[in-house]
Amino acid sequence: MASYVVRRVAQALVVLLGVSVVVFALVHLVPGDPIRVSMGTRFNPDAYEALRARAGFDLPLPVQYGRYLANAAAGDLGVSFRSGDPVTTTLLGRLPATLSLAGSALLVALLIAVPLGIFSAIRSGSKLDYVATVFSQAGISLPDFWMAILLILLFSGVLGWLPPSGYVSPLADPIGWLSHLVLPAITVGVVSGSILTRFVRSSVLESLGEDYTRTARSKGLHERTVVTRHVLRNALVPIITVTGLQLAYLLGGVIIVEVIFAWPGLGQLALLAVQSRDYPVLQGTVLLVAVVFLLINLIVDLLYAAADPRIRYK
Amino acid sequence: MSAETATEAGAPVEEHAPRWRVLLSAVMANRLALFGLVVLGLLVMAAVLGERLAPYPPNAADVPERLRPPSLRHPFGTDELGRDVFSRVLVAARVSLQVGFIAVGISLAAGVLLGLIAGFYGRWIDDAIMRVTDMLFAFPAILLAIAILAVLGPGIANAMIAIGIVYTPIFARITRGSVLSVRERVFVTAARSLGASDLRLVTLHVLPNVLAPIIVQTSISLAFAILSEAALSFLGLGVQPPDPSWGRMLAEGRGFVQQAWWMGVFPGAAIFVTVLAFNLLGDALRDALDPRQRSAIESRGLTA
Numbered sequence: 001m002a003s004y005v006v007r008r009v010a011q012a013l014v015v016l017l018g019v020s021v022v023v024f025a026l027v028h029l030v031p032g033d034p035i036r037v038s039m040g041t042r043f044n045p046d047a048y049e050a051l052r053a054r055a056g057f058d059l060p061l062p063v064q065y066g067r068y069l070a071n072a073a074a075g076d077l078g079v080s081f082r083s084g085d086p087v088t089t090t091l092l093g094r095l096p097a098t099l100s101l102a103g104s105a106l107l108v109a110l111l112i113a114v115p116l117g118i119f120s121a122i123r124s125g126s127k128l129d130y131v132a133t134v135f136s137q138a139g140i141s142l143p144d145f146w147m148a149i150l151l152i153l154l155f156s157g158v159l160g161w162l163p164p165s166g167y168v169s170p171l172a173d174p175i176g177w178l179s180h181l182v183l184p185a186i187t188v189g190v191v192s193g194s195i196l197t198r199f200v201r202s203s204v205l206e207s208l209g210e211d212y213t214r215t216a217r218s219k220g221l222h223e224r225t226v227v228t229r230h231v232l233r234n235a236l237v238p239i240i241t242v243t244g245l246q247l248a249y250l251l252g253g254v255i256i257v258e259v260i261f262a263w264p265g266l267g268q269l270a271l272l273a274v275q276s277r278d279y280p281v282l283q284g285t286v287l288l289v290a291v292v293f294l295l296i297n298l299i300v301d302l303l304y305a306a307a308d309p310r311i312r313y314k
Numbered sequence: 315m316s317a318e319t320a321t322e323a324g325a326p327v328e329e330h331a332p333r334w335r336v337l338l339s340a341v342m343a344n345r346l347a348l349f350g351l352v353v354l355g356l357l358v359m360a361a362v363l364g365e366r367l368a369p370y371p372p373n374a375a376d377v378p379e380r381l382r383p384p385s386l387r388h389p390f391g392t393d394e395l396g397r398d399v400f401s402r403v404l405v406a407a408r409v410s411l412q413v414g415f416i417a418v419g420i421s422l423a424a425g426v427l428l429g430l431i432a433g434f435y436g437r438w439i440d441d442a443i444m445r446v447t448d449m450l451f452a453f454p455a456i457l458l459a460i461a462i463l464a465v466l467g468p469g470i471a472n473a474m475i476a477i478g479i480v481y482t483p484i485f486a487r488i489t490r491g492s493v494l495s496v497r498e499r500v501f502v503t504a505a506r507s508l509g510a511s512d513l514r515l516v517t518l519h520v521l522p523n524v525l526a527p528i529i530v531q532t533s534i535s536l537a538f539a540i541l542s543e544a545a546l547s548f549l550g551l552g553v554q555p556p557d558p559s560w561g562r563m564l565a566e567g568r569g570f571v572q573q574a575w576w577m578g579v580f581p582g583a584a585i586f587v588t589v590l591a592f593n594l595l596g597d598a599l600r601d602a603l604d605p606r607q608r609s610a611i612e613s614r615g616l617t618a
Contacts (some may be wrong), residue, residue: 018449029465137346137597141540141590145548145561146582149568153579157572164571237329252454256545260568270457271549274464286461290452297452 004305012298018292023287024068028061038081038277043276051081055280077284082276090269095288097167098265102250103148103260108189109196114239116193117200124205127189132197139194144253148187148260155183167260184261188254192246192294199242200235207235237307244300248293279314347598353591360407368401373556381574392577393566399576402558403584407495409559410588412473413552418535420478426487431518433493434488444490447483453536455480456545463551473552479543481535488531492524499523519520526603533596537589544585560585 010217017272027034035051036043055078071078077087120132162179168179207213208231216230217223255267264267266285273282342348360367376396384391390399432443450458462476496502497520505519546552549559556564559580567578 012447015448018445019452022449024467026461135349137593141537141541141586141593143544143564143582143585143589145545146564146585149564149571149578149582151430153571153575202348242610249454252457255456255460256548257453259549267457270460274460275475277464279464281408282461282464286453286457288459289454293454294452313492 001305005302006026008298008301012258012294016294019290019294020069020072020287021065023283023290024065026286028281030277033278034279034291035081038279040277047084051079054079072287077287078280080278080281081102082278082281084249087280089301090267091283091284091288094266096268098251098254098262098267100170100267101181101188101254101263102247104181104185105192105250105254106187106243108131108185109193110243112190113196114195117197118204118232120197121201121204124201127225129201131179132201135199135257136194136201139191139197142191142194144187144191145256145260147190148257149186151183152260167262167264180261180263184254184257184263186258187261188250192250192253196239196242196246200239203229203235203238204244207231236302241300244296244303246298251292252288280290330354331449336592344598344601346594350591350594350598353401353587354563354595357407357588357591358406361411362408364405364408368398368402368404370398372402372558373397381570383574384576390580393563393574393577394570395438399563399580402563403580404562406558406560406563406581407584407588409470409553409557410540410543410585413477413541414536415469417474417477417539417543418481418532419473419553421485421535421539422528422532424478425482426489428482428486429489430489430493430520433490434497434512434516440490440578443486447486449485450480456542459542459546460551463546468551468554470553473543473546476546477539480542484535485528485531488527489524492527493520496520496523530596530600533592534597537596538558540592541589592610 039084075088077084107183116132120129123129128225154163155162162182168176216226258265259271270285317492346417379392380394380396382388389400393399428443432440459480461470466472502519543552544561546560548565553559553562563581564578570577
């Protein structure tokens, strides 16, 4: 196991290094002078010189990359071309909104996918199975931004139950926070849940076809015991893996939904950064999401290897 | 099921009936796939005929007729400038299919080439290519596309490039995996020992035998590429106004959710149906071309 952990961590570090090159290159691939471009009509020579000096654009590229890497490792991702605020502070301020949305969306997804996937596997070929298949097929094809608009139309426009968009701090007004969270969480959760349903179903189906299930049945165990003790327990490992990966994907998937619901998270920040050509903020957002993504992948892989020794020898 | 005899024409392709007939019968037998095929046919028709089919010019404003609900004259209603939503949805099919096919074409060409090289040559080339794909996989697709567009600037051509780059790694990975399993097969070794060049080996012996998963992935990627284009246009990074695009129209309709639901509902439905069609087709192709997977699902279905 130890050698697997070392190998897997080393691999993640190599990928992370590559990611940092891509993120670093982002600002240098922009045609023209990114600082001048970002200032646009609000050009101010003093601010320009200050930003230029701080960014160190006159240094050779490898030196600049080295500086970027060293600073990023120390948690310094530069300052915004627009506001002059440190990027790290901005990102950390946005993180709770995104994490709370991704987390509650995952909860919605699991609440849909686990029961639906398990029952459609156990009763495979039944009407319920058909409904689950149609649901997951439709969910995968559903544009989340369209679903968001439909939900706003129904729950906010027609029924008037929930606010159409916005955010309030859970510390100031927990009920208000929750009422603003419901629609975005359902939007992201349903799409993600439709994908998870498929995995839960196939994982349970696979477990149902294994020898140990046949053995448990031929021992004369009650079907309920067979399913809960033998089938589900074995199906759980791949389900947990996919759930972990879904959480990672959710962090990216919430971008558009955040924009629609005016949810002040990382996705909205990324789009604002693109629109205002605020490259350091965009770089920081992309880097943070990629790091979280890699970290979740790493943890999932390690947990998987711990649960299933066969993985380590692949 | 496999006939591993190298013929002069090249490597054996592992089906007895002609491939297109297998595909066609699989699609015809599957009602959902048939639905996908019909939708696709209608889309292509809308894309080719576009303006000639549309009852109104897609960009013609008619302010007195603005924000009219669906009626016989305007089946999908009119938008805030009085433009006919039905005509715009119809004409926008072209840009969606265009972006989808060109973007996936880029991914397909680049990804399959990289996958063939990585799988066929192995060693450090394989490692290098696979680490780069790992790296691209570390970004959520839409965020990567947005970042690329931040560099290239918004617009439809750049959106195609961005989506093309984003979906390249999946083709590389799938191709490589299949090549690895084909590379050591007897017909490849036989052709090699007869003195076939690498190029000949790859194009005549390896590629035809790794096509199945690539074809399936192409259909699925088309679905995701069209979805991505809509998302990028929705964010204002893809198709630029006044040209109609489903994502763009949805973004415009968003501001009128309360007054004019039809402005957002119909373009979104068009995206949904199109993506669904490609996904259903992809599933049918998978069933037909990847018999291993089908039999696995079948046998597991029987034990349940």
